[in-house]
Amino acid sequence: MRTKKTSSKTISIKDVARLAKVSISTVSRVINKSPSVKAASKARVIQVVKDLHFQPSVSAQRLATGKSNVVALVIPRYEGIFYSFYALELIRGIGTLASALKLDLLLHLTESNSTLNLKGVGGVIFADIIANRLQLEDALSCGIPAVLINNYAEDLNVTCLAIDNKKGAEEAVNYLIGLGHKKIAHITGDIVTQAASHRLLGYKAAMDENKIAFRPDYVINTDYSRGQARGAAEKLLDLPDRPTAVFVASDSMALEVIAVARERGIRIPQDLSVVGFDDNPSGLYGPVALTTVRQPLVKMAQDSVKELNILMADKNAGKKTQAKKIFLPAELVIRESCQQI
Numbered sequence: 001m002r003t004k005k006t007s008s009k010t011i012s013i014k015d016v017a018r019l020a021k022v023s024i025s026t027v028s029r030v031i032n033k034s035p036s037v038k039a040a041s042k043a044r045v046i047q048v049v050k051d052l053h054f055q056p057s058v059s060a061q062r063l064a065t066g067k068s069n070v071v072a073l074v075i076p077r078y079e080g081i082f083y084s085f086y087a088l089e090l091i092r093g094i095g096t097l098a099s100a101l102k103l104d105l106l107l108h109l110t111e112s113n114s115t116l117n118l119k120g121v122g123g124v125i126f127a128d129i130i131a132n133r134l135q136l137e138d139a140l141s142c143g144i145p146a147v148l149i150n151n152y153a154e155d156l157n158v159t160c161l162a163i164d165n166k167k168g169a170e171e172a173v174n175y176l177i178g179l180g181h182k183k184i185a186h187i188t189g190d191i192v193t194q195a196a197s198h199r200l201l202g203y204k205a206a207m208d209e210n211k212i213a214f215r216p217d218y219v220i221n222t223d224y225s226r227g228q229a230r231g232a233a234e235k236l237l238d239l240p241d242r243p244t245a246v247f248v249a250s251d252s253m254a255l256e257v258i259a260v261a262r263e264r265g266i267r268i269p270q271d272l273s274v275v276g277f278d279d280n281p282s283g284l285y286g287p288v289a290l291t292t293v294r295q296p297l298v299k300m301a302q303d304s305v306k307e308l309n310i311l312m313a314d315k316n317a318g319k320k321t322q323a324k325k326i327f328l329p330a331e332l333v334i335r336e337s338c339q340q341i
Contacts, residue, residue: 075110125305224249
């Protein structure tokens with residue numbers, strides 16, 4: 001007689017309990033790794049779960065443990081986010097470690113004025129705050145464990161992990177100055193972001209420390225897009241007294257600057273030195289390997305999951321505890337796109 005195999009969708013915790021000859025509460029304790037189950041009973045439950053290919057309900061597990069393993073990643077929405085090296089590295093780093101820690105990742109692409117539905121969420125990682133500070137404040141006021149990355153918020157009691165963008169920019173500009181450059185331009189990112197504004201501060205600080213006069217016509221603001229980078233490069237290269245070097249706030253924009261220069265017959269690095277920021281692998285495969293500032297995006301992402309996991313396991317996480325403030329160093333990576341003058 002042939003028996004019909006039961007679909008995994010119809011298998012319930014009651015079936016497991018019946019076949020393992022234990023109570024439903026015993027099965028629940030085994031699934032949630034409670035140490036209070038006898039070894040023999042535990043072995044029977046595990047074997048039945050394996051035989052039936054039983055997948056426990058995530059919601060049931062949350063009810064049993066009183067905790068949620070869902071982590072929300074909140075990223076402010078912007079044009080081209082899924083083509084962004086920065087965003088993809090964060091998602092990759094957070095997703096990899098969340099999976100290793102058996103945390104379910106929920107991605108929120110949010111508008112600044114939208115309300116976040118954090119019901120059933122165990123913790124939140126905010127990837128920067130760009131006009132959405134209220135969302136972070138709401139999460140904190142509700143006692144939801146939260147971590148902020150790519151932004152150093154001194155005035156909020158929230159654990160922050162940020163890149164030292166100012167120092168990274170200073171190192172890049174000091175390197176160009178060390179090569180003899182004084183006519184150094186800067187193409188910024190979107191200065192509503194802390195990263196871009198701090199890179200601009202680093203540029204200004206390095207120029208000031210070396211007593212090189214600040215020239216407003218050498219600084220052009222963009223929104224991080226390659227289209228605006230192209231326009232910025234054209235403006236700089238059209239100047240009667242054009243710069244001999246450019247520090248660019250991202251690698252993708254720096255590659256666009258190189259493309260514009262080469263279209264005009266300007267040689268890189270003989271006629272124009274270029275430094276980017278990110279250490280995007282695409283910078284290795286252009287006409288010249290791009291000198292850049294490496295920022296540890298994956299480390300920042302994975303460390304944020306570790307910190308959040310600690311907060312989620314802490315029964316006092318919702319109370320006023322001293323938040324950590326962590327700056328991660330950036331590193332100048334010297335390649336082929338700069339030259340002594």
